[in-house]
Amino acid sequence: MTTLHDEDVRSPARATATRGPRQGRPDPRGRRLQRWLGEHPLGLLLSTPYAAFVVVVFLVPFGFGVWMSFHDFFFTAPGVQVPHPFVGLENFRQVLADPVVRQAFGNLLVFGLINIPLTVVLGLLLSSGLDAVVHWKGFFRVSYYIPYVTASVATLAVWIFMFNGGGVVNKLLGGLAPEPTWLANPSLIMPLIAVYVTWKNLGFYVLLYLAALQNVPKELHEAAEMDGAGTWRRFRTVTLPAVRPVTSLVVLLCIITTGQIFTEPYLLTGGGPNGASMTPALLMYQKGIQQGQPDIAAAIGLILVIAVMAVSLASRRLTERKG
Amino acid sequence: MAGTTSSPDALNKDRRVRHGERPGLRRTGRVLPALRFTVLVVGALLALVPFYYMIIGALQKERDTSVLGLLPLQRNLTLDNFAGVNESIDLLRSLLNSLIMTAGVVGCTLVFGLLVGYALSVLSFRGQGLVFALVLLVQAIPFQLLMIPLYVMVVRYFNLADNYLGMILPFAVNSVAVLIFRQYFLQIPRDVFDAARIDGASELRILRSIAVPLVRPAVLTAMLVTFIGPWNEFLWPFLVTKDATMQPLAVSLANFSQANSTFQANPMGAVLAGACVLAVPAVVLFLLFQRHFTSANLGSAIKG
Numbered sequence: 001m002t003t004l005h006d007e008d009v010r011s012p013a014r015a016t017a018t019r020g021p022r023q024g025r026p027d028p029r030g031r032r033l034q035r036w037l038g039e040h041p042l043g044l045l046l047s048t049p050y051a052a053f054v055v056v057v058f059l060v061p062f063g064f065g066v067w068m069s070f071h072d073f074f075f076t077a078p079g080v081q082v083p084h085p086f087v088g089l090e091n092f093r094q095v096l097a098d099p100v101v102r103q104a105f106g107n108l109l110v111f112g113l114i115n116i117p118l119t120v121v122l123g124l125l126l127s128s129g130l131d132a133v134v135h136w137k138g139f140f141r142v143s144y145y146i147p148y149v150t151a152s153v154a155t156l157a158v159w160i161f162m163f164n165g166g167g168v169v170n171k172l173l174g175g176l177a178p179e180p181t182w183l184a185n186p187s188l189i190m191p192l193i194a195v196y197v198t199w200k201n202l203g204f205y206v207l208l209y210l211a212a213l214q215n216v217p218k219e220l221h222e223a224a225e226m227d228g229a230g231t232w233r234r235f236r237t238v239t240l241p242a243v244r245p246v247t248s249l250v251v252l253l254c255i256i257t258t259g260q261i262f263t264e265p266y267l268l269t270g271g272g273p274n275g276a277s278m279t280p281a282l283l284m285y286q287k288g289i290q291q292g293q294p295d296i297a298a299a300i301g302l303i304l305v306i307a308v309m310a311v312s313l314a315s316r317r318l319t320e321r322k323g
Numbered sequence: 324m325a326g327t328t329s330s331p332d333a334l335n336k337d338r339r340v341r342h343g344e345r346p347g348l349r350r351t352g353r354v355l356p357a358l359r360f361t362v363l364v365v366g367a368l369l370a371l372v373p374f375y376y377m378i379i380g381a382l383q384k385e386r387d388t389s390v391l392g393l394l395p396l397q398r399n400l401t402l403d404n405f406a407g408v409n410e411s412i413d414l415l416r417s418l419l420n421s422l423i424m425t426a427g428v429v430g431c432t433l434v435f436g437l438l439v440g441y442a443l444s445v446l447s448f449r450g451q452g453l454v455f456a457l458v459l460l461v462q463a464i465p466f467q468l469l470m471i472p473l474y475v476m477v478v479r480y481f482n483l484a485d486n487y488l489g490m491i492l493p494f495a496v497n498s499v500a501v502l503i504f505r506q507y508f509l510q511i512p513r514d515v516f517d518a519a520r521i522d523g524a525s526e527l528r529i530l531r532s533i534a535v536p537l538v539r540p541a542v543l544t545a546m547l548v549t550f551i552g553p554w555n556e557f558l559w560p561f562l563v564t565k566d567a568t569m570q571p572l573a574v575s576l577a578n579f580s581q582a583n584s585t586f587q588a589n590p591m592g593a594v595l596a597g598a599c600v601l602a603v604p605a606v607v608l609f610l611l612f613q614r615h616f617t618s619a620n621l622g623s624a625i626k627g
Contacts, residue, residue, distance in 0.1 A: 036449060042526040043448035046438040053435070053496045054457045057473070058464055065472035075479070126366050129359045136363075142613050143367035146374065149609045151555035153573045154598035157580055158373045161380050161388075161591055168376070168388050199369070207616070231355060259467060263557045267577055281467055281558075288471045289562065297471045305468045 065298045073295040091299040101300060104278040105307065107190050108258055111279075112311075114194035116254045119205055120247060122198065127209035128239060141210075145203035152200065152263045159196055160268060183269055186276035193264045193277060201257065205250050212246040213239065248319040252312055259308040280304045377602070380595040381405070404589055404596035411593070412579050414600055417572035421554055421601075424490045424571050428553040429546055431495035436545055440504025441534050445516055446526070461498040466558075469493070474562050485566040494553055500545040507541040508534065547612050554605050572601045 037044060069091050071084045095101050130140055147155060162169050163182040170177035182188050216239060224234045262281035265271050271278040271286070280300055288297025379393065380386075384401040392399075408414065442448070443455055473493055483489030515537070519529045557573045564570045570578070576597040609616065 038448035038451070040442075040446035040448050040526060042530075043442035043446035044450060046442040046446075046530075047448075047450070047454040050435045050439045050496060050501075051454055051457055054461055057493055057496055058461055058469065061469045061472040061476060062464055064476065065468055068472060068475075075475075122366075125362060129363045129366075132356075132359060133363060135360075138613075140363050140367050142610065143370045145613075145616060146606060146609070147370055149551050149555075149605050150374075150602045151557070151573050151605065153555075153557050153577045153580075154377070154602040155373060157576075157594045157598040158377045158380065160580075161595060162373065162376065166388050168390065168393065171388055171390055199373075203370070256465065259465065263577075267580065281470070284467065284471060285562070289474060294471050294475055301468045301471060305465050308465065 065301060068295050069298040069302050071295060073298075075292050075294070087295075091295050092303070095296060095299045095303060100275055100278065101280070101283060103275045104280045104283050105304075107277060107279055108261070110190045111194045111197075111261060112255065112258045114191050115198050115258065116251055118194070118198045119202060119254050120250055122202055123205040123209050123250060124243070124247075126202070127206045127213055128235070130206065130210055131213040141207070143203075144206050147200045148203040150200075153267065155200060156196070156264060156267045163192065180273075184273050186273050189265075189269055189273070189277040193261065193268065196264060197257065197261070205253075208246055208250060209243060212243040216242040244319065248316060251315050251319055255308060255312050255315060259304055374602070374606075377595050377598055381592055381599045383589060383592050386589050386591050404592035405600070407589070407593040408576075408579065408597040408600075411582075412567070412572075412575040412597065414572070414597070416568060417570060417575045418600070418604075420487075420569060421571040421573065423487050424556075424560065425550055425553045427487060427491035428494040428497070429549050431491065432497040432500045432549045433542060433545055435496060436500025436504045437535065437538070437542075439501045441508055441530055443501070444505045444508035445511075445513075445534065458498040458501050461496055466493075470558070470562070477563060484563050485569045486563075487569075489563045490560050490571070491553075493559055494556070497549055497552075499548060503545045503548065504538060504541055507538045511537055543612070544615060547608075547615050550608065551605055572597070576601055 034041065070086060070088065072087050072090075073084050074082075076082050126140075126144060130137060133140070160183070161167060165181045165184075170181060178185055178188055182192050220238045220242070221234055224238050229237065260281055261279045262285065265277040265279055265282050266285075269277045271282050281304070284297040284300050284304075287300065288294045376393065379395060381404050382395065382400050382402070383392065384399045384403065387396075387399055405414075439454065439458065443451065443458070477489045477492060478484040481489070483492065511534075515533065516529055519533050524532070555573060556571075557577060560571050561574045561577065564574055567575060567578075576594070579597060580594040
């Protein structure tokens with residue numbers, strides 16, 4: 001009962017407070033603090049640990065990484081203080097002049113050109129099938145999603161087993177088996193990795209598409225059918241435009257994944273043969289941690305992120321203009 | 324409206340008859356579902372065959388890559404590979420490490436997600452916009468940019484190499500969970516909270532006795548969405564753990580498969596046995612809770 005009374009008293013006070021302090025006498029100090037903190041200061045208390053964490057784990061390393069890429073930074077024995085002189089764009093100059101780096105970015109391009117169209121086409125195909133099918137719907141949904149929930153390390157082990165020299169895929173292909181074999185073939189390794197990543201993530205994208213398809217009003221299809229549109233025509237003129245926002249999202253997520261490719265080349269080939277499956281993330285690990293040049297690695301990281309952002313923006317322009 | 328719904332069919336039939344298309348349409352009417360079903364079955368087979376082969380490969384006494392080896396042949400079946408991989412990497416220890424890391428990440432994610440999601444949706448306070456901006460920023464900053472500086476900080480400055488804290492740290496703030504909880508809290512009518520306030524409940528009491536019980540389904544969703552990540556994560560724990568007794572299974576298995584352990588009777592089989600051990604917990608949990616992995620849940624995680 002007392003709190004109810006409290007509430008009654010406080011509300012008008014707050015109302016005048018928002019109108020401005022000039023009206024009436026000044027608020028007591030506690031009120032003014034509360035006014036400054038907002039209606040529920042508890043929110044501040046609840047958010048502070050999270051915000052502090054974000055600063056320590058995201059903002060500080062972010063700034064540190066950018067700083068590092070403009071300075072001469074190297075590992076020292078613990079406790080030793082050494083100067084890290086500012087070197088301007090020297091790290092970036094070194095990175096851009098390095099043919100290995102260029103090859104790594106080129107490999108990502110190959111990866112994206114295979115992975116993105118494949119994901120969109122297969123995602124649309126399977127999800128529209130799933131949307132229409134009556135039986136076994138749950139089974140299909142679960143099967144497509146299982147690769148997505150399984151660790152890359154585990155699934156890559158099977159892919160190595162299937163695709164290495166004497167693997168079952170080559171046995172099945174017989175005389176058609178590629179020479180040199182998949183993992184050792186410079187022109188096949190990146191496409192193989194692209195197919196693997198498509199296979200692994202497809203289930204997630206199928207679910208995204210499925211949600212969008214289920215939201216397409218039935219009336220649109222009925223109206224199109226009434227106007228004599230066939231299945232293909234209806235797919236092109238009703239379904240595709242309706243799921244365009246999802247396609248845009250799928251392309252964006254694929255581009256982001258492309259920038260992160262690390263585990264696949266690391267476990268399948270170590271970046272070989274001859275850098276044919278090297279990716280920027282793997283290169284960052286090799287240069288930054290194995291070879292002790294974190295400044296160079298940070299510069300690669302910055303270039304990679306800027307490239308990924310540029311491609312994402314371009315793809316958004318492209319996928320949204322079509323509409 | 325009711326009158327017009329029957330007419331399209333009639334009209335359609337009329338048109339079909341007029342153009343003499345009826346048999347043709349009939350055929351596509353039967354062919355299309357069959358084709359669709361075939362595509363879906365082929366897709367499911369392609370998705371599942373590697374898993375079948377993972378199990379078969381893990382059970383093979385000798386590596387058999389022939390087409391016949393795809394079948395579970397009695398004379399070539401053994402459980403030795405599991406014992407073999409267990410000799411090289413302590414499976415139980417690695418599983419425990421994976422479990423600790425996953426539990427730590429999921430725990431932090433839930434606590435942060437619940438508190439911040441509640442603060443952002445139910446309360447109003449100074450800096451709220453800034454906190455929400457931070458939540459979105461976490462989504463936006465790509466890990467590649469953080470990988471090297473975070474490694475330098477965690478390993479060199481914080482001395483958290485080969486430490487569970489070091490493994491958990493970068494994943495502890497997960498904005499997906501914040502967005503899931505925010506979404507759930509926004510769906511609860513404000514009156515529920517206002518009524519509690521009028522009844523004299525303190526803000527903390529409201530959070531504990533009203534908000535948390537109301538969003539229990541969101542807790543499950545957030546757990547399911549986040550547990551897969553740390554359980555399967557390879558890159559970060561790989562960077563910060565060099566001590567084999569601290570490595571999660573994904574890392575120790577990857578190192579084992581890279582080491583080409585020739586003393587194993589069937590090295591590939593041993594790797595696949597390890598792969599099964601790594602895959603089974605995630606797949607089983609997914610199968611148990613698969614109806615929670617709906618696009619709606621995933622969608623809320625992405626759209627924010």
